[in-house]
Amino acid sequence: MVKLYTILVRKPLNYEQLLKEQKKMITMFHTKPEEFKIETIIELSKDEFEDFKNNLSVDYEFIEDAEGIFLVKEKGTDNNSGLIVDAQGFPYARYVGIPMQECEIKKCPHCSRCFIEPPALSRKDNKLEICSECGQKEALKLLFEHQKTQGFKKFLEEAQKNANLYNAKIIISVPGSKDIVVESNK
Numbered sequence: 001m002v003k004l005y006t007i008l009v010r011k012p013l014n015y016e017q018l019l020k021e022q023k024k025m026i027t028m029f030h031t032k033p034e035e036f037k038i039e040t041i042i043e044l045s046k047d048e049f050e051d052f053k054n055n056l057s058v059d060y061e062f063i064e065d066a067e068g069i070f071l072v073k074e075k076g077t078d079n080n081s082g083l084i085v086d087a088q089g090f091p092y093a094r095y096v097g098i099p100m101q102e103c104e105i106k107k108c109p110h111c112s113r114c115f116i117e118p119p120a121l122s123r124k125d126n127k128l129e130i131c132s133e134c135g136q137k138e139a140l141k142l143l144f145e146h147q148k149t150q151g152f153k154k155f156l157e158e159a160q161k162n163a164n165l166y167n168a169k170i171i172i173s174v175p176g177s178k179d180i181v182v183e184s185n186k
């Protein structure tokens with residue numbers, strides 16, 4: 001018995017389309033891969049497997065003879081390079097999935113979205129892996145904060161210059177906060 005993870009796609013025409021659909025289900029519909037315990041492994045020759053990958057919607061004898069959910073792969077390769085098939089009694093690959101490592105799919109700790117694209121590192125600690133969408137939002141937010149503080153710093157520098165120039169005490173009132181007092185430091 002082998003344990004594999006995948007998202008089954010209904011009636012894909014070929015491998016390319018299957019891959020595209022699977023990615024879409026993860027990134028757009030936030031589908032999480034399911035765990036499958038596979039008992040039957042069907043091994044094909046290199047050419048047979050290539051042919052199967054390119055023509056998933058046609059009838060195959062080996063599918064007609066198989067029962068349950070099974071794995072089809074090229075002889076001598078590892079299980080992850082095969083395809084998980086749930087024919088549901090049909091002679092063709094009605095539901096197919098490309099096996100995924102569980103770790104390929106990450107769940108964003110910010111928005112709970114499942115994603116497979118390379119993660120963005122949270123700028124807050126440079127460790128937390130978040131989705132690229134949240135990464136962008138975070139970067140933008142930090143940029144604004146930075147601008148705000150930089151802008152305010154400039155403003156205070158100007159105030160200090162004026163305080164020194166006029167030997168004055170400048171009181172800046174900040175809404176919702178304590179007044180800021182800038183005195184000549186000369």
Ligand SMILES: [Zn+2]
Nearest residue numbers: 108111131134
């Ligand atoms: Zn996110």
